[in-house]
Amino acid sequence: MIRMIDPAGPRTADEDLLPPLGWAPRRTPAPGARAVRTFGALAAVVVLGRLWAAPALGPRALDAWTTVFVAICVQALPFLVFGVALSAAITVFVPPSFWRRALPARPGAAVPVAGALGAVLPGCECASVPVAGGLMARGVAPAAALTFLLAAPAVNPVVLVATAVAFPGAPEMVAARFGASLLVAVLAGWTWALLGKNEWIRVPARPDPAGGGRAEAFRQAMRHDIMHAGGFLVVGALAAATISVALPAAWVAGVAGVPWAGVLTLAFLAVLMSICSEADAFVAAGLTQFSPTARLAFLVVGPMVDLKLIALQAGFFGRRFAVRFVPLTFVLAVGVSVAAGAVLL
Known part of the structure; x- marks a missing residue:
């Protein structure tokens, strides 16, 4: 048996712990660097897509797509930042004991209370998702937090006043x-x-701060949520802009005269157009070729189910949640809208 002798001599125990020559640790990119690269990739996709699609679509369609995309992002971003800040404040500064006192212990009883809380807090659907996530992180039952998520952008005072202005003389x-x-x-x-x-x-x-107290925890929570949600907002805006431009206007007008088709058409349009809940009433008021019940379905479905909201829900709560909760909400919104329209309109 021949033994191989290391020319460098025997290795000590400490040397055995060292990595081999030429080895270097893999550097993990910082979250900020990843965000910059992701934004650059999205910008490149948008620019290349515009160059590739320009000969086929023409300048008007591309300008309309750009306008819709930018409008959705600009309209939603302030509310998203507001929701992220509120979510971070709830997580860091509000003790769990407050929610135990404010909400009943049983989820079934906490649900209507959470719906009432949503009615007094102005906010957009982009803000409601991170706030609901912050409530869950503080121990609030998911059913109650999800009720708040749906109610806050749909029944708050700002939305109701906007609806009254858009439909004068129609309380x-x-x-x-x-x-x-x-x-x-x-x-x-x-x-x-x-x-x-x-x-x-x-x-x-929520990421645990390495130090710095509540101010550092608030900063890290805001940074975590805004980096997490911003990309999904962009994805939802891209999809909504593409569908808004590609959907033929003549097809929409052709189904307005059929009652059930009109309801479903405006319900799906609310999902695809992804209009902010503070502005959707003015769009619905202009859809005069549709019945009042169909326009009500547009107003009820939009703040609860739209493309950017679906993307945000999938990002915050997972795809397994989104594929179950989104169809449930859509079916309930359409069914209740038809019943309310038959009774009140």
Whole structure:
């Protein structure tokens, strides 16, 4: 048996712990660097897509696509930042004992209370997702947090005042929107409390600050959420802009005269157009070729189910959650809108 002798001599125990020559540790890119690269990649895709599609679509369609995309992002970003800041404040500064006192212990009883809290807090659907995530991180039952998520952008005072201005002399439309939206939020919360499973939803986690107290925790929570949600907002805006430009206007006008088709058409349009809840009433008021019930469906579905909201929900709570909660909310919103329209409009 021949033994190989190391020419450098025997290695000590400490030398055995050293890495081999030429080895270097893999550097993990910082979150900020990853964000810059992601933004650069998205910008490159948009520019290349414009160059590739320009000969086929023409300048008007491309200008319309750019306008819709930029409008959605600019319109939603302030509300997203507001929601992220509020979510971070809830997580860091509000003790868990507050929610134990404010909300009933039983999820079934906490759901309508959470819906009432959503009615007094102005906010857009982009803001409601991170706020609901912050509530879950503080121990609030998912059913109650999801009820708040649906109710806050749909029945808050700002939205109701905008609806009253868009539909002058029609207080029944304001009442129908408030009642239908709140009922959908509560029904969705109760359904999730009865049928939802813990493995279907990913409760957002908050990064633990290495030091610095509450101010540092607030900064890290805001940074974590805005980096996490911003990309999904852009994806939703890209999809909404593409569909808004590609959808033929003549096809929409052709189904307006059929009652059930009009309701479904405006419900799906609300999902695809992804208009902010503070502005959708003015769009609905201009859709005069559709019935009042169809326009009510547009107002109820939009703040609860749209492309950017679906992307945000999938990003915060996981795809397993989104594929279950989004269809549930859509079906409830359409059904309740039809019933409310038959009674109030």
